[in-house]
Amino acid sequence: MTDPRTTLPPQLDADQVAALASAHHHWWRSATPAPRPEHETDDAPLPAPGEVCASRIGSGESFIAWGVVRGGDPALELVVKIPTRPVAQLSHPLGEELRVLAAAPPRLTATPIGSHEPTIDEPLAFVVTTRVPGRRVPAAQWGSDLVAALTRQLARLHVHGGTDAASKVAITDPVASAQQAMEWWRTNEPEAARTLDGLWPLVLQRLESTRPSFELAEQLLVHADASAANVLVDEQGVPRLVDWEWSHRGDPARDLAFIGGQIHADPWFAQLDAQQIQEQVGVYLEARAQLGAPVAGSGTEGAAQVRNAMLQRRDAHLLHEVFFSSAHFAMVAARGGAEADFYARTSASVQQQIRDWLS
Numbered sequence: 001m002t003d004p005r006t007t008l009p010p011q012l013d014a015d016q017v018a019a020l021a022s023a024h025h026h027w028w029r030s031a032t033p034a035p036r037p038e039h040e041t042d043d044a045p046l047p048a049p050g051e052v053c054a055s056r057i058g059s060g061e062s063f064i065a066w067g068v069v070r071g072g073d074p075a076l077e078l079v080v081k082i083p084t085r086p087v088a089q090l091s092h093p094l095g096e097e098l099r100v101l102a103a104a105p106p107r108l109t110a111t112p113i114g115s116h117e118p119t120i121d122e123p124l125a126f127v128v129t130t131r132v133p134g135r136r137v138p139a140a141q142w143g144s145d146l147v148a149a150l151t152r153q154l155a156r157l158h159v160h161g162g163t164d165a166a167s168k169v170a171i172t173d174p175v176a177s178a179q180q181a182m183e184w185w186r187t188n189e190p191e192a193a194r195t196l197d198g199l200w201p202l203v204l205q206r207l208e209s210t211r212p213s214f215e216l217a218e219q220l221l222v223h224a225d226a227s228a229a230n231v232l233v234d235e236q237g238v239p240r241l242v243d244w245e246w247s248h249r250g251d252p253a254r255d256l257a258f259i260g261g262q263i264h265a266d267p268w269f270a271q272l273d274a275q276q277i278q279e280q281v282g283v284y285l286e287a288r289a290q291l292g293a294p295v296a297g298s299g300t301e302g303a304a305q306v307r308n309a310m311l312q313r314r315d316a317h318l319l320h321e322v323f324f325s326s327a328h329f330a331m332v333a334a335r336g337g338a339e340a341d342f343y344a345r346t347s348a349s350v351q352q353q354i355r356d357w358l359s
Helices: 014-023 025-030 094-103 144-160 174-186 190-194 200-218 252-257 274-290 304-335 340-358
Strands: 050-060 063-070 076-083 110-115 126-129 220-222 230-235 240-241 248-250
Touching: 014 063, 014 076, 025 076, 025 110, 050 076, 050 248, 076 144, 076 252, 094 126, 126 144, 144 220, 144 240, 144 252, 144 274, 174 190, 174 200, 174 304, 190 230, 190 304, 220 252, 252 304, 274 304, 304 340
Parallel strands: none
Antiparallel strands: 050 063, 063 076, 076 126, 110 126, 220 248, 230 240
16 A cells, blocks of 8 residues: 555645635634735735635745635735655655744744645645745845845844754754765755756865854854745844744744855845945844853854854855755756756856855
8 A cells, every 4th residue: 555655645736726725614613814805906806705716826946825815804814835855855844834834933933733644545735834924035135234134034043933842853964964965966866966067166165164263153043044035024124934844943043044145146146245244143142141041152252253163154154055056956957847947057057156256
């Protein structure tokens, strides 16, 4: 008998997602009011009272996200995420994302509603949450003020997040982590992995130089993928996080790194210069102190060492991410499709930026 966790779960269209949400009345008790259209002539007016409509709002490496609205006074909305790969291939069980969301501090992300792991009798797989307000800001438009606002939100997560909610613990050795990732790429996507060979010695050398800084790394609940593509900014300028697929217990410097720095690529990584990166780490250390949980050693004579170690770890996390992301971009480009040229250019650009950074 086939294990439903190892097969692709049913991929639903908009009508099927709407029917699923209509059949689960209890979901709507936690749903949030849907924003009213600004103009009566909007192309997507709210549905009639009692009517449920679904529309695709985004997709990532492993999920398609559907926004679902039920008409009424007020109209309500929620988000249904459908895995686009077998759940056994996800980084953690579907229910763990809900536990992480429940452990996150208020006004940081969505509220968990429910999930379903596939079974023989019911092969559907999904995660349901409230919808996070706001819009994605293109990476090229991120400035110091928005980076600082995100950094303060991340500090709240690291201080108030429930570390026990995440079962996965990150590897604390940057070289071992990179070697493990490289082995995965060479085994599973050898053609894409070959695009990394020319840079691999330089990357290993730089990561090796950062190893001592990881002795000061904390192990806290981290989002672990806080790039610009996974941040929504509301009308008041408050950034909130979505897509917690990679959350785990790990180094907070990883969360600081993924917004960008020496390497930039829309829509993921913003271009930040050395001063902006220094300022971000300073904002983080100050926010941690204001929250009553300063980074160990940051208020002592060793404060400069703590800051420098965090900067080095930030560099290491960013380097790891953009290096292997360039292989992912090359893999997507090789598959063809409407965006193949975009991903091919992005892969080449990121690898050239890495070469310039490390040379």
